[in-house]
Amino acid sequence: MTTSIAEFLAGYPPFDALADEKLARIAEASRIEDHESGSTIMNGFVDQIEELAVVVSGQVELWNTPDHKPDGPDEILGPGGVFGYSAMLTGSAIGPLALAAGPVRVYRIPGHTVRPVFSSLAGAEFLARKLTVAQRIDSSSINSYGTVSELLRTAPVVGSADMTVQQAAQKISEHHGGYIVIPVDDGRFGVLTDRDIRARVVATGSDLNQPVRDVMTFPAITAVTTTPASEVLVDILERGVTCVPVIDPRGTLCGVVVPEDFVNAPAGAGMSLRDQIARADSIDTLADRGRRMRYVAADLLRRGRPSFEVTAVLSVLTDAVVRRALEIVLPSRPDLDPSALTWLSLGSNARRESVLSSDVDSAVSFDESVSDPEQIAAYRAAFAEVGEVLRQCGLGVDLNGATADMPLFSRTHSQWRAVAGQWLESPLDNKGMILASLLLDGRPIWGDPGATAVSEVFRELRQHPGTMRLLLAESLSYKAKLRSMRDVLSRRGGTFDIKSHALIPVINIARWAALSVQSPEVGTRGRLAAAAGSAMLSEDNANTLVEVFEVLQKIRLTYQVAQLDHGESATDVLTMQRLSPLDRSLLGQAVREVSAVQRRMDNMSHYMSVKQWSEPEVSGRQG
Incomplete structure (x- = not known):
């Protein structure tokens, strides 16, 4: 065991410059510790630190300030990462606070054994690097995995x-x-x-x-x-x-x-936070960990990760917060049966496209046993409490949006089946198309994923050509444009609503195109890929929209992270002067590309039948 400790330490600074006999003495004095996810490994603000710690496996989050605010760690250390040396060498309570991000194993090395290392040239170089290089994240410990x-x-x-x-x-x-x-x-x-x-x-x-x-x-x-x-x-x-x-x-x-x-992939820190969220033992703890989500997203973006990875991580974390909120709230109401419902995520989170401005939309489908009006009212009151927990976690929940505590979005399985059938027959009645679009993005995250009947009904959409045409017309009605008439009349030409005027048009095209080819895909990129090469969406157009969607999401996230850095609330309305010239140019080109695809699809819809929409693109047809 001593030999293996010495071999491990020899691979990392400042131990890599030590002679074998010095390494052997350090290894002999060391001990191994294992820590569970979320546990405190070291608190140098409270305890007197007499030992150095070295990460053997897993990841360790470090806070260099004593208040441990929910703005993410100052550093994330992987294998070979060293911490505790500042407090150990100075004898002062200067931190850090070290928490286990997932299961962690560390070596503890007594101060009297390791202090001489920092008197050597290698030790001095190590301290100089640590003290002069400002790093929010120790990027050397995290690999940049792509595929x-x-x-x-x-x-x-x-x-x-x-x-x-x-x-x-x-x-x-x-x-x-x-x-x-x-x-x-x-x-x-x-x-x-x-x-x-x-x-x-x-x-x-x-x-x-x-x-x-x-x-x-x-x-x-x-x-x-x-x-x-x-x-x-x-x-x-x-x-x-x-x-x-x-x-x-x-x-x-x-x-x-x-x-x-x-574990060491770029999204690993987010997955560690997901584990900590799942273990939160109270609403206060959940709120503390939930508010760290935005900083994980910001760190991923700063490392150059693609926007689809950042939004996927945010969506996974949001799912975890919602599930844990349900696990905490529902058992506190003994008259309610948590197993009698299926909770559906709607909107951007359901598509795994959450950004910092996204609201958490939701719906619930009850078992048929939940029929008493008073009982349903009690469930909805619990769902409202869940919504309040989500707000404490820093997540947006629109009081007038699609939420499970509203009667429109909490029904029994049979009621959902009936109302979905009505929307198919009369999509213009009772906000049919709007509600259908919301539910087409639905993704179960709690309860029996096969219990809801809504998706079964929508599989029959192609048997309703009139409804398909109305859905297409509705999808194309959200035009991609740099300026709306409202902007012109209000003389608000210096801003751009990237969600309404650029992203929603792409999302709508993707949703409808997936329906036309009967694809079960939920995400925008997946839907476009599934429909690529169909008569209504050529492969070139589909690929263009995938690229445009990625560009738009990257601009959107970058802008929102900058707002976060300035203490502002994340928004989808961009002030054009705050964008770089390159981003302004990319934005203009993206809108033109989306608008061109919309015009093509609108033209094609006038001389093709619904049956032809899902057929392969005719060879030689220009996109």
């Missing part, structure tokens, strides 16, 4: 569907991977993990000699090598899987990724 292929480390452990569970368990043990991938003749894959074996075979007393095909997870969720790592991480978290086979575009197995592979 999931960059996370692959070893060859996958592969078995066969005919092998016994006992044989699979032996192979899993030999490779220390915790899983085995099972290729199937149709090109798909199954997965069996050691956790599956314990739960499905050992715990139930099943036969260890039964074939793997009887107990494996099939079909396994897979990811193509070019898939953004952040998207795969979201799948792992939201679907509760422990490993994802990675395949190349031809379907060949390349490897497997597991949750631990994402």
Whole structure:
């Protein structure tokens, strides 16, 4: 053990310049500590620090001020990160506060053993770097993973569907991977993990000699090598899987990724915060951790991460806050059954496109057992309390928007089915198209995801050509433009509503296009990709809109982070003079591109039937 400690320390400053005998003495005096997510590793503002700490695995969040405000850590340290030296060397209560961002292992080194290191040239250089380089985030400890292929480390452990569970368990043990991938003749894959074996075979007393095909997870969720790592991480978290086979575009197995592979990925800090949110034991703690979401997003943006990754992380964190708020509020009302409802996220959060100005829209679908008006009123009162918790967490909840405490957005499954059917038949009545658009973006995040009937009804949309045409007309009515008539009349030419005049037109096109090809995709980028090459949306136009959407979201997020830095509230109304010349130029070009696609789709709709809309684009047709 002493040898392994010495070998580890030798790879990081200031220990990498030490002679072997000095490293051996330090290693012999060191001890290992393991910490759970969210626990305090060190508080140099309260305790007298007599030891140095070195991160062995996981990530540690450091605060260099004693008030620990919810504005995110001053530093995030990965393996090899050193902390506690300032308080140890000076004997003063100058911090830091160190918290575990996920499971963490550290080495503790006594001060009397390690102080001489800082008297050496290597120690002086280490302190000089730390004291003169202002770093909000220790970027050297966080890798810039882009696609999931960059996370692959070893060859996958592969078995066969005919092998016994006992044989699979032996192979899993030999490779220390915790899983085995099972290729199937149709090109798909199954997965069996050691956790599956314990739960499905050992715990139930099943036969260890039964074939793997009887107990494996099939079909396994897979990811193509070019898939953004952040998207795969979201799948792992939201679907509760422990490993994802990675395949190349031809379907060949390349490897497997597991949750631990994402610890040092750029989104890792956000996922650590998600874990802390899920563990919040009170509303005050939840509010404290929820308010840190915006700073995680800002840090990701400053590291140059693509906007779709930033918004996906924000959406995952928002989901976590909503779930935890429900877990805290509903049990406090013993007359309510938490299992009798399905909570749907709506709007931008449902599409995983949350930004700093986004409101949290929601709806609820009740079991048929929830029929008493007084009981439903009690549920809605609880949902209003959840909304107040979300506001304390720094999330926007529009009092006049789509929220689960409103009668319009909380109904039983059968009531939702009935009203959705009415919207299909008469979309112009009772705000039918507006409500349909909201629910088409719905994503269940609590309860039975298959319980709601709304999505089933909307699958029948193509059987209502008149409604499809009205939805298209409604989608194209939000014109992409740099100035509205209201701007002209009010002489407010120096601002631009990036949401209303640029992003909503793209979102609407994507939503309608996905409907036209019967795609279940919810996100704007996924919807555009699914409909690319259809008669109404050429592949070139779809690709253009994907690029435009990314540009617009990046400008929007960058502007909102700057507002955050200035103590302002995030908004979608941009003051043009505050944008760089390049961003102003990109904004103008983006609006022109969206407007051109809108005109094309409007023209095409006049001489094509609804049936033709989803057919492949005619060869040679110009986009």
